[in-house]
Amino acid sequence: MEAISEKAVTRLEDALGKENVYPDNPHRAVRAAVPSPFPVCHWEEHIPDIVVLPKTTEEVVEIMKIANEFKIPVVPRAGATGLADGAVPMRKGILLDIKRMDEILEIDDVNMTATVQPGLGMLELNKTLSRIGLFYPDDPASYPCSIIGGRIGSGGWSLMGSGYGHVPDLVISMEVVLPTGKVIRVGGGGGRKIRKSSVGYRLKDLFIGHSGTLGVTTEATLDLCKKPEAECPAYFGTGSFEESHDLALALERLGLKTMTAVVIFDNEKIEFLRRDDEAYIPQPKEVVSVVLALLYGSEGEVLAARKQVFETAVDKMKATYLGDEIAKGDWASRHDRYHITYHGRNAAGEVSMMSWHCEDAAIVHSELPYVRKKWHEIVKRYKREYDGYFDDWGMFMYTSNPFKAYGDYLTEVDIGVNELEMTPEIWQAFIKMKSEIAAVALEAGGSISTCHGGTRPGDVELACHQELAEGSFDLMKDIKKLLDPNNIMNPGKYLLDEAYQ
Amino acid sequence: MSEVYISKKSFYDTPLGDDKAVVPEMRRDCYAVFACRHKFCRDVCPVYFETRDETTGSYGLHTSILGMAEGHVALSDLQDTITMCLECGACELRCPNSLYTGDFYGQSTTLVDLVRKVRRDLIAQGTPPANWDAVQKYIDQDLEKENGPSDALVKWADDLDLPNAGETMLFVDYFNAGQTTDVPRNAVKILKAAGIRFGILDKPYPTLGELYESDKEKWMVYAAQNIDALAKAGAKTVILVNPHDYIFFVREYPKYFNLPFDVVYITDYLLSLFEAGKITLKNELPINATYHDPCSLNKHVLNWEAPRTLIEAIPGISYKADDHIRQWDYCCGNGLNSFKRLKPDVSYKIGLRRFSMAEEVGAEQLIVACPHCLDQFTEVKAKSGSSLEPVHILELIAKSMGID
Known part of the structure; x- marks a missing residue:
C-alpha cells in the first residue's frame, strides 16, 4: 500500500464534491480513535490520509473503485462508539465516514419495518418512531450516540437483546457495497421485508459483525416493535456474588417471556460505584452485590411477572429490594453511566485519570464464578504492578441469549486505563493483560467477545x-x-x- | 446567581499558537473529554445535526487541541472548524464529566469558554477564524455607536419618559436599542403598568459577545464602564432584556469584577410581579403557540420555568412545547456570538429545522424570550415563506395586560 496520491484525492473530490472530502489535520486526527483503549503515544500511526463523507450508495461505489484502482485502504466509520478497534485505521488510507447517509427512507407500520441509510443515529430513528408508538429495540450502552451502520458492522449486542433480539435478529435485509464496488442485497429472503426464507445461503450474517472488512452497508431494513406499555427494572441487593449468581439462576428459571434481562453487579462493581456516591444512588453496607431483573411488556404481563420475580427474589432467595428510586433513576440513566476519567484511583486512593475500558466475553451461566475469580486476579495483579496505570472497576454480567433470558451471559470486567501517560512498554503490558483475560474466556468454554469483536491486539x-x-x-x-x-x-x-x- | 455557573480555568489564559506548547493542564483537561470517546456531546449539538461532522463540537475541539499537544494539529488548522460552534452550551450539559458528579472533581467541561479562547488566540496570531471579516465588520459598527452621539443609544425610549437613575435599572443593550426596539419598549410599558419605578442608563456601553471572543481586554473595559455607570445610577437591581447580556452579567462579569447590584432577567422579574398580583393577564389571546427556550437561559443558567409559567397564565392561549431538556438539542441558529456571521448557511438550516418542529406540533406562533431568537426566526420566516409567526413573550404579556 502507498500513501494517498494527489490524483486519488482529485478523483475523490470529483466523485463526492470537494465539500465532502477533508484532507486537513483536525478532520483526520479526530478520526484516529474509538472508545477502546488508545495509547496517545501511538496516535500518529492511526491517522487516516483523508476523510470522506459520502451521501449515497453511488458515491460509496465510486470510493471503492478509486480505492481499488489506487490500492488505498478504506476504513468505514459510523458513530465510532464501538469498543473494538473496528473503525481505527491500521494502515491509514481513506476514512469513509457514513454519518451523512442519514435518511429514513421508509417507515412501514403495517409490516413493522423501517428502511434507513446507515448513518442514521438510533436515537434519531426512535424519536421519529415514537410518534407512532413504535420503536427499534436495539439498545447498546452507547445508545444516544450509536449509529445503525456501526451497529451492523460491529455485530452489536443489545442490553435488551434477551427480550427483543440483537442486531443480527433485528436487521431484516441490507444493501451492501462490496470492496470491488459491486452492490448486492442480502437478507432473509427475496423481498427486503422478508424475515424468514429457506432459499440460498444465509449470507446476511456474513455482513454483520465483519468490522468493516467485507464492505459497507449502504441501506438497511430493520424490524420494528410496538413500544412496550410497561417497564419494570427491579434491583435486588444480596450479601455476596455467590448469592447473586444463585438468584440470577432462579430468575432465569421462571421462564418469563417478559424477562428482558437479568444483570449481575459483582462486589467490586458495587465498591467502585461507591467511590463517588454522587454518581450512584447510595446503598446500605449490607448490599455487597446486586441483581437486576428487567421486565418489559403489557401492564398485565409485567404486573404478573413482577409478582413472581418478587416472590422469588425476596421471599424465597432473601434478597433485598432496593426500592423504586433506583429502579427509576439507575435504569433510566443506564446510557449515561460511563465512568469518567476522574474515577480512576492509584494504590494510595488518589485520583489518577483513566479511560474506561471494558473487556467482554460470552460465558455460560455455570462458568461465571470461575471467570470472575480469574479475571479479578489478573486485573488486580496488573493494577499492583503498574500503579496508577490500571484499575479494577468491577464486573457486570448480562443475559445475552437472544429472546431468552437464560444460558449465556455477556460478562465484562471494567478496567481503568491511563492512556495519556501510557508508554509503549506499558501498552505492551496492557495487551498481555488482555490476552490473559481472553484466554480465561476460552478456558471456560466461552467466546472472547459477545459484543465488541475480537479485532484488538491481545484478542485477535x-x-x-x-x-x-x-x-x-x-x-x-x-x-x-x-x-x-x-x-x-x-x-x-x-x-x-x-x-x- | 450561584457560583456554580461561573467557570474559570486559569490555564485558558495561556495563549495557544502554532509555535507554542500546550500547557500540561490544558492537555489533561482536553484528554478528560477525549477519554470519553462516546461523544454524548455530539448528538445534542445543533450544528452536528446539520453537518454530521464530528470534527466540531466538544469532543472534536478538545481532541484537536489534545492533538495539538501531541504534535498532530496546529492552531491555524482550526480556522475552519472553530467556526462551527453556536456556543449554545448543550454539550457541556451532556458531558459525563459533570452530568452525574456535578463539579465534584472541579473539572467540568467548559467548551464555550474554550471556543472563545481559541477564536481569540487565532486572531491574536493573525490566522483568524474563516470568514471573520464579516464578524469584525459587525463589531466595528457596534463600536461606532459607542463613539457616536449617546442619545442615539436611547432613542428607542424617547417618548417613554424614563429617568437615568434609580434603585432598579433596566439595562438595554445595543442590539435591543437598535434592532428589536419593541422588546425594551414592551418591557418598559409592562413595568410601568405594574407600578415599578426604574430608570435606564443615559449611555450604556457595548456588551457585544463578538468583541468578547476577539478582544477580551476591550470588552472588559466596557464591562467595567457598564458596572460603574449602573452603580453610579444607584442600581440595587438591574433587569436585563437580552438573555445574552444576562449571562454575561451573571457568568462573565463576576469572573473579573464585583457587582454591587443584583441581576435579574426580565421574565423572572415579571413572574415575581405576576405572583405578587402586580401584573394581571386579563385579555384572552386565542392563539395556537409553542415556546422556544433561548440557549443562553435554558442551557447556560438552567432558567426555563418563568417564561413557561407566564405563557400558561395567558387566558385563551393554546400552548404546547417540548420540555426544557428536549430543547437542549435545539437552537434558533443564531448562536450566542459570532456563529451566524461565520456560518450563515448552517445558521439558516438550524433555524429551519426548529421551524419545522414548531410546525409539527401545529403551532401558528413561535414564542421567544430573546431578541436574537426573534431576529433569527424573522429572517427564517422571510426566507422560507413559512406561515409560522415568531413573537416575543413581552409582546404577548403586554397584549394580555391590555397595553397598547
Missing part, C-alpha cells in the same frame, strides 16, 4: 488462532480474498492480511 491472536481454529478462520481468509482481492477494506483487522501472503 486468540480469536483467530484458537477460538476460530477449527476451520473457521481459514474459511474467513478465503472469503475475504474472494470478496476483497486487493485487501482494501479495513486491512490489518482480524489478521486477515494472512490471506494475501
Whole structure:
C-alpha cells in the first residue's frame, strides 16, 4: 500500500464534491480513535490520509473503485462508539465516514419495518418512531450516540437483546457495497421485508459483525416493535456474588417471556460505584452485590411477572429490594453511566485519570464464578504492578441469549486505563493483560467477545488462532480474498492480511 | 446567581499558537473529554445535526487541541472548524464529566469558554477564524455607536419618559436599542403598568459577545464602564432584556469584577410581579403557540420555568412545547456570538429545522424570550415563506395586560 496520491484525492473530490472530502489535520486526527483503549503515544500511526463523507450508495461505489484502482485502504466509520478497534485505521488510507447517509427512507407500520441509510443515529430513528408508538429495540450502552451502520458492522449486542433480539435478529435485509464496488442485497429472503426464507445461503450474517472488512452497508431494513406499555427494572441487593449468581439462576428459571434481562453487579462493581456516591444512588453496607431483573411488556404481563420475580427474589432467595428510586433513576440513566476519567484511583486512593475500558466475553451461566475469580486476579495483579496505570472497576454480567433470558451471559470486567501517560512498554503490558483475560474466556468454554469483536491486539491472536481454529478462520481468509482481492477494506483487522501472503 | 455557573480555568489564559506548547493542564483537561470517546456531546449539538461532522463540537475541539499537544494539529488548522460552534452550551450539559458528579472533581467541561479562547488566540496570531471579516465588520459598527452621539443609544425610549437613575435599572443593550426596539419598549410599558419605578442608563456601553471572543481586554473595559455607570445610577437591581447580556452579567462579569447590584432577567422579574398580583393577564389571546427556550437561559443558567409559567397564565392561549431538556438539542441558529456571521448557511438550516418542529406540533406562533431568537426566526420566516409567526413573550404579556 502507498500513501494517498494527489490524483486519488482529485478523483475523490470529483466523485463526492470537494465539500465532502477533508484532507486537513483536525478532520483526520479526530478520526484516529474509538472508545477502546488508545495509547496517545501511538496516535500518529492511526491517522487516516483523508476523510470522506459520502451521501449515497453511488458515491460509496465510486470510493471503492478509486480505492481499488489506487490500492488505498478504506476504513468505514459510523458513530465510532464501538469498543473494538473496528473503525481505527491500521494502515491509514481513506476514512469513509457514513454519518451523512442519514435518511429514513421508509417507515412501514403495517409490516413493522423501517428502511434507513446507515448513518442514521438510533436515537434519531426512535424519536421519529415514537410518534407512532413504535420503536427499534436495539439498545447498546452507547445508545444516544450509536449509529445503525456501526451497529451492523460491529455485530452489536443489545442490553435488551434477551427480550427483543440483537442486531443480527433485528436487521431484516441490507444493501451492501462490496470492496470491488459491486452492490448486492442480502437478507432473509427475496423481498427486503422478508424475515424468514429457506432459499440460498444465509449470507446476511456474513455482513454483520465483519468490522468493516467485507464492505459497507449502504441501506438497511430493520424490524420494528410496538413500544412496550410497561417497564419494570427491579434491583435486588444480596450479601455476596455467590448469592447473586444463585438468584440470577432462579430468575432465569421462571421462564418469563417478559424477562428482558437479568444483570449481575459483582462486589467490586458495587465498591467502585461507591467511590463517588454522587454518581450512584447510595446503598446500605449490607448490599455487597446486586441483581437486576428487567421486565418489559403489557401492564398485565409485567404486573404478573413482577409478582413472581418478587416472590422469588425476596421471599424465597432473601434478597433485598432496593426500592423504586433506583429502579427509576439507575435504569433510566443506564446510557449515561460511563465512568469518567476522574474515577480512576492509584494504590494510595488518589485520583489518577483513566479511560474506561471494558473487556467482554460470552460465558455460560455455570462458568461465571470461575471467570470472575480469574479475571479479578489478573486485573488486580496488573493494577499492583503498574500503579496508577490500571484499575479494577468491577464486573457486570448480562443475559445475552437472544429472546431468552437464560444460558449465556455477556460478562465484562471494567478496567481503568491511563492512556495519556501510557508508554509503549506499558501498552505492551496492557495487551498481555488482555490476552490473559481472553484466554480465561476460552478456558471456560466461552467466546472472547459477545459484543465488541475480537479485532484488538491481545484478542485477535486468540480469536483467530484458537477460538476460530477449527476451520473457521481459514474459511474467513478465503472469503475475504474472494470478496476483497486487493485487501482494501479495513486491512490489518482480524489478521486477515494472512490471506494475501 | 450561584457560583456554580461561573467557570474559570486559569490555564485558558495561556495563549495557544502554532509555535507554542500546550500547557500540561490544558492537555489533561482536553484528554478528560477525549477519554470519553462516546461523544454524548455530539448528538445534542445543533450544528452536528446539520453537518454530521464530528470534527466540531466538544469532543472534536478538545481532541484537536489534545492533538495539538501531541504534535498532530496546529492552531491555524482550526480556522475552519472553530467556526462551527453556536456556543449554545448543550454539550457541556451532556458531558459525563459533570452530568452525574456535578463539579465534584472541579473539572467540568467548559467548551464555550474554550471556543472563545481559541477564536481569540487565532486572531491574536493573525490566522483568524474563516470568514471573520464579516464578524469584525459587525463589531466595528457596534463600536461606532459607542463613539457616536449617546442619545442615539436611547432613542428607542424617547417618548417613554424614563429617568437615568434609580434603585432598579433596566439595562438595554445595543442590539435591543437598535434592532428589536419593541422588546425594551414592551418591557418598559409592562413595568410601568405594574407600578415599578426604574430608570435606564443615559449611555450604556457595548456588551457585544463578538468583541468578547476577539478582544477580551476591550470588552472588559466596557464591562467595567457598564458596572460603574449602573452603580453610579444607584442600581440595587438591574433587569436585563437580552438573555445574552444576562449571562454575561451573571457568568462573565463576576469572573473579573464585583457587582454591587443584583441581576435579574426580565421574565423572572415579571413572574415575581405576576405572583405578587402586580401584573394581571386579563385579555384572552386565542392563539395556537409553542415556546422556544433561548440557549443562553435554558442551557447556560438552567432558567426555563418563568417564561413557561407566564405563557400558561395567558387566558385563551393554546400552548404546547417540548420540555426544557428536549430543547437542549435545539437552537434558533443564531448562536450566542459570532456563529451566524461565520456560518450563515448552517445558521439558516438550524433555524429551519426548529421551524419545522414548531410546525409539527401545529403551532401558528413561535414564542421567544430573546431578541436574537426573534431576529433569527424573522429572517427564517422571510426566507422560507413559512406561515409560522415568531413573537416575543413581552409582546404577548403586554397584549394580555391590555397595553397598547
